[in-house]
Amino acid sequence: MTGTNERRYCVLAVNGPMAGRTRAALMDEFKWQGGTRIRVGFTDGDPELQQRVRAVAEQWTGPEMANLRLQFVPDSETADADIRVAFKQGDGSWSYLGTVCRQIPAAEPTMNYGWLTPQSSDEEVREVVLHEFGHALGLIHEHQNPDRPIAWNRAAVIADLSGPPNNWDEATIEHNIFKKYDPDEVTTTPVDPRSIMMYPIPASWTTDGFSAGFNTDLSDVDRAFIRDAYPW
Numbered sequence: 001m002t003g004t005n006e007r008r009y010c011v012l013a014v015n016g017p018m019a020g021r022t023r024a025a026l027m028d029e030f031k032w033q034g035g036t037r038i039r040v041g042f043t044d045g046d047p048e049l050q051q052r053v054r055a056v057a058e059q060w061t062g063p064e065m066a067n068l069r070l071q072f073v074p075d076s077e078t079a080d081a082d083i084r085v086a087f088k089q090g091d092g093s094w095s096y097l098g099t100v101c102r103q104i105p106a107a108e109p110t111m112n113y114g115w116l117t118p119q120s121s122d123e124e125v126r127e128v129v130l131h132e133f134g135h136a137l138g139l140i141h142e143h144q145n146p147d148r149p150i151a152w153n154r155a156a157v158i159a160d161l162s163g164p165p166n167n168w169d170e171a172t173i174e175h176n177i178f179k180k181y182d183p184d185e186v187t188t189t190p191v192d193p194r195s196i197m198m199y200p201i202p203a204s205w206t207t208d209g210f211s212a213g214f215n216t217d218l219s220d221v222d223r224a225f226i227r228d229a230y231p232w
Contacts (some may be wrong), residue, residue, distance in 0.1 A: 010141075026187045026229055031099070038068060038083060039077070041072070043084050045085070053085065053116075054070075056129040057130075060130070066226045083101050084108070084109045085112075085113070089114055092114040094112050095136050098136065111136060113128060126217060134222075137226065139197050140186075141176065141197055142193075144179060146183045146188060147188045147189065147190050151207045152207070153205055187229065194221070196215050196216075196222055197222070200212060200213060
């Protein structure tokens, strides 16, 4: 990947209690209690696409994964759901972090899939939904893992992400790429370039040769980490 970046990147929502805060692999403050039943509702969207999202999201939970339960509720109960999923086109894909969703007004979504449509491929749905529900369970972008800070080529990153299709300003780039974690507030493992929470990172974006590809599924480390984070 050289020149103008061609990938669309998720933005981590940070209104309310997350504003101005550092990020991490798993932010302990916003972690769910083990065994929690997390209510999930859809504010809009094609019913078949909703079912595809549900099937992918549930890969994070269950006996071999996190000791959490995603309970998908009918439309009439969406306002009372913890996670409220929207499909607002043009608004990007994003999610609030962990339990922060419970502090967002009931009329507002807490997660959005701005580029998923009924025509989206299974691979794209899997990659985007696993990533956003990873955030909803408390996981942060892997490239900001403090276990091994990435040596960024700041000029190259800014040049690529300030252009289409992302068109981010420098504050958004700073928040989603360069911002550092506080190791005392997080639980981490060594940086996993195969994590579903890792951005695709071209070698041109770093000065130490680090790069990561386009990950479309949970890595072995993702699976082990979420089991350890929410043990049965």
